[in-house]
Amino acid sequence: xxxxxxxxxxxxxxxxxxxxxxxxxxxxxxxxxxxxxxxxxxxxxxxxxxxxxxxxxxxxxxxxxxxxxxxxxxxxxxxxxxxxxxxxxxxxxxxxxxxxxxxxxxxxxxxxxxxxxxxxxxxxxxxxxxxxxxxxxxxxxxxxxxxxxxxxxxxxxxxxxxxxxxxxxxxxxxxxxxxxxxxxxxxxxxxxxxxxxxxxxxxxxxxxxxxxxxxxxxxxxxxxxxxxxxxxxxxxxxxxxxxxxxxxxxxxxxxxxxxxxxxxxxxxxxxxxxxxxxxxxxxxxxxxxxxxxxxxxxxxxxxxxxxxxxxxxxxxxxxxxxxxxxxxxxxxxxxxxxxxxxxxx
Numbered sequence: 020x021x022x023x024x025x026x027x028x029x030x031x032x033x034x035x036x037x038x039x040x041x042x043x044x045x046x047x048x049x050x051x052x053x054x055x056x057x058x059x060x061x062x063x064x065x066x067x068x069x070x071x072x073x074x075x076x077x078x079x080x081x082x083x084x085x086x087x088x089x090x091x092x093x094x095x096x097x098x099x100x101x102x103x104x105x106x107x108x109x110x111x112x113x114x115x116x117x118x119x120x121x122x123x124x125x126x127x128x129x130x131x132x133x134x135x136x137x138x139x140x141x142x143x144x145x146x147x148x149x150x151x152x153x154x155x156x157x158x159x160x161x162x163x164x165x166x167x168x169x170x171x172x173x174x175x176x177x178x179x180x181x182x183x184x185x186x187x188x189x190x191x192x193x194x195x196x197x198x199x200x201x202x203x204x205x206x207x208x209x210x211x212x213x214x215x216x217x218x219x220x221x222x223x224x225x226x227x228x229x230x231x232x233x234x235x236x237x238x239x240x241x242x243x244x245x246x247x248x249x250x251x252x253x254x255x256x257x258x259x260x261x262x263x264x265x266x267x268x269x270x271x272x273x274x275x276x277x278x279x280x281x282x283x284x285x286x287x288x289x290x291x292x293x294x295x296x297x298x299x300x301x302x303x304x305x306x307x308x309x310x311x312x313x314x315x316x317x318x319x320x321x322x323x324x325x326x327x328x329x330x331x332x333x334x335x336x337x338x339x340x341x342x343x344x345x346x347x348x349x350x351x352x353x354x355x356x357x358x359x360x361x362x363x364x
Contacts, residue, residue, distance in 0.1 A: 023201055023202050023203060024199055024200065024201050024202065025199070025200055025202055026197055026198070026199055026200075027164055027168075027197060027198070027200045028055065028164065028194060028195055028196060028197045029126075029161070029164045029167045029189050029193040029194040029195070029196065030052075030053070030055035030056045030059060030126070030189075030194040030195070031055070031059055031197075032164045032165070032167040032168040032171075032200055033056050033059075033098065033124050033167050033168070033171050033187070033189070033194075034056055034059035034060050034063060035168060035202060036167065036168040036169065036170070036171030036172045037060070037096055037122075037124075037171055037175070038063055038067075038070070039168075039172055039202075039204060039205055040094070040171065040172040040174075040175035040176065040205065040208055041094050041175065041208045041210075041211070042070075042094045042095070042096050042122075042175065043069070043070065043071065043088075043093045043094045043095065044070070044071040044072060044073070044088055044093060044094075044095045044096075045057065045060040045071075045072045045073075045095070045096055045097065045098070046072070046073050046075055046080075046081040046082075046084040046085050046088075046095060046096075046097050047060075047072075047074065047075070047078075047081050047097050047098055047099065048074065048075055048076070048077050048078050048080075048081050048099070048103060049074070050078070050099055050100050050101065050102070050103040051100065051128065051136040051191070052100055052126045052128055052136055052137070052190070052191035052194045052195060053098045053099055053100045053103070053124065053125075053126040053194065055194065055195075056098040056124060056126070056194075057072070057074065057098065060072055077106060078097075078099050078102075078103035078104075078106040078107045079106045079107065079109055079110060081097045081099070081107070081110075082097060082106075082107040082109065082110025082111060082114075082121075083109075083110045083113075085097050085110065085114075085121055085122075085123075086110055086113060086114055086117075086119060086121065089114075089119045089120060089121065089214065090119070090214045090215045090224065091213060091214070091215060092211050092212050092213030092214060092215075093211065094122075094175060094179070094211045095122075096122040096123065096124070096175070097122075097123050097124075098123065098124040098125070098126065099123065099124075099125060099126075100125060100126045100127060100128045100142075100191075101127070101128040101129075101130055101133070101134065101136075101142070102130075102132065102133060104125055104142055104145055104146065104149075105145065107123070108145070108149045108150045109150075111123070111149065111150055111154075111156070111184055112149075112150035112151055112152065112154055113226055114184045115150060115152075115154035115155060115156065115183075115184055115241075116152075116154075116226050116237075117224050117225075117226055118182040118183065118241065119182070119184065119214070120175075120178035120179045120182055120183075120184070120185070120211075121178065121184035121185070122174050122175055122178050122184075122185055122186070123146075123184070123185075123186045123187075124171060124174075124186070124187050124189065125142055125146050125186055125187065125188050125189065126189045126190060126191060126193070126194045127139045127140060127141060127142040127188060127189065127190045127191070128142075128190075128191055129141060129348075129349030130142075130349070134349060135191075135349060136191060137191040137192065137349075138190050138191045138192045138272075138322065138349065138350070138351050139190060139191075139322050139323060139348070139349040139350075140188075140190065140270070140271055140273065140321050140322040140323045140326065140327065141322070141323040141324075141326065141348060141349060142188065143158075143188070143299060143323060143326040143327060143330070144326045144329075146158055146186050146188060147186075147299055147300040147330075148300070152238075153238060153242070154184075155183050155241060155242070155245045156183060156184045156185070156186060156300060157174070157177050157178070157181070157183050157184070157185040157186070157252055157298065157300065157301070158185075158186050158187075158188060158298065158299045158300040159173065159174060159185075159186070159187045159188065159254075159297060159298055159299075160187075160188045160270040160271045160274075160296065160297060160298075160299050161187055161188065161189050161193060161271065162270070162271050162272055162273075162274045162275045162295065163193075163198075163272075163275060164193065164196070164197075164198050164200050165200045165201060167187065167189055167193065168200060168202065170187045170297075171187050172205045172208075174186065174187050175208070175209070176205070176208060176209045177252060179209040179210070179211055180209045181244075181248050181251075181252065182244075183245070188271060188299070189271075190271060190272055190322075192272055192351060193271075193272050245301070249301035252298060252301055253298050253301050253302065253303040253304075254296075254297035254298050254303065255294065255295060255296045255297055255298070255303035255306045255307070256274075256293075256294075256295040256297060257292065257293070257294055257295075257306065257310065258278055258281060258292060258293040258294075258295070259281055259282075259285060259291070259292045259293065260292030260293070260294065260310055260313075260314075261292075262290055263290050263291055263292030263313075263314055264290040264291075264314055264315050264316075265289075265290065265291045265292075265314060265315060265316050265317070265318065265361070266291070266292045266293065266294055266310055266311070266314045266316075266317050266318070267280065267281065267291065267292070267293045267294070267317075267318050267319075267320060267357065267361075268293075268294050268295075268307075268317055268318070268319040268320070268327075268331055268342070269293065269295060269319070269320045269321065269327075270295055270296050270297075270299060270321070270327060272351070273320050273321060273322055273351075273352050274293065274295040276320075276351075276352055276353055276354045276356075276357060277293050277295070277320060277354070277357055278293055278295075279354035280354040280355075280357035280358050280361075281293050283354060283358055284358060284361070291361070292310075292314075294306070294307060294310050294317075299327075299330060300330075302330060302334050304334045307331065307334055307335060308334070308335060308338060311335055311338045311340040311342075312338060312340065314340060315340070316340065316341050316342075316343065316364075317340055317341070317342045317343070318342075318343050318345060318357075318360070318361055318364070319331060319342055319343065319344050319345065320345045320346075320352055320357055320360075321344075321345075321346050321347075322346070322347050322348065322349065322350055322351060322352060323346065323348050323349075324346055324348045325344060325346060328342070328344050328346070343364060345357075345360050
């Protein structure tokens with residue numbers, strides 16, 4: 020095995036990605052299937068005394084601790100899942116309001132409530148559009164263990180460059196399974212800077228406004244910044260689509276299964292391709308619409324009840340190509356199931 024390759028789980032890859040991105044401290048509370056990220060980071064602090072961690076009393080506290088560290092210019096992050104993600108919406112909303120580079124790794128589990136501790140894609144809405152008000156969050160969706168490593172690095176860089184809370188979505192299967200991963204050092208990390216700076220006049224971070232007009236100006240500025248920068252952030256993957264008559268729409272680990280399904284159907288001379296959004300927010304709208312205008316039908320697969328479909332159909336509004344939905348809330352989807360479902364249609 021090459022020197023830059025390791026056998027890793029998705030959670031282990033997330034830890035190494037955070038370290039490679041220059042993270043200094045992790046705050047977290049144990050919750051399956053994200054617990055190993057906290058455990059793995061603790062092990063890294065034993066090897067490198069410059070790294071720190073704190074196990075907080077709950078996920079809300081972990082989120083506010085991340086905010087405190089970021090305000091001091093420290094690259095902090097957290098990881099959670101399911102009910103922990105629900106509890107963290109309060110500090111995440113504050114981070115949105117203050118435009119802080121909050122980084123979170125979300126290992127999705129089945130819900131509502133405690134549900135299951137395994138696989139789902141049911142935390143898309145909560146992660147991308149949760150909280151109260153018109154917040155703005157960058158959300159990446161990993162489809163492999165190597166993705167977890169690379170996208171966690173990218174999440175830190177995007178958060179500190181554009182100053183929007185940034186998240187990487189994984190899941191219980193991705194977090195636990197192990198495979199060979201190529202570990203490459205990032206070319207250049209975005210440096211953190213103190214947000215509460217020592218100067219003659221104090222830094223003024225404001226989270227509460229007395230009038231609609233004054234707050235509206237801040238929100239509109241944030242939205243304008245988002246619109247100006249989103250084309251620099253969006254990412255997607257198109258697989259075997261150049262001559263496709265049908266296309267599969269999927270993200271995360273379901274997209275990995277869909278890629279296998281495409282290869283299987285291609286071996287049977289079926290002209291099928293795959294569109295996989297890497298960023299769920301912001302979304303690569305142009306690539307999606309261009310592709311849908313070229314194919315006869317699209318099949319959308321997700322392990323949730325139309326959370327991904329809501330995003331896709333909003334972004335594809337006005338396109339006449341039919342989009343057929345296939346959903347299995349909180350259950351995995353195999354390549355064989357995808358092939359079978361498309362053959363039945």
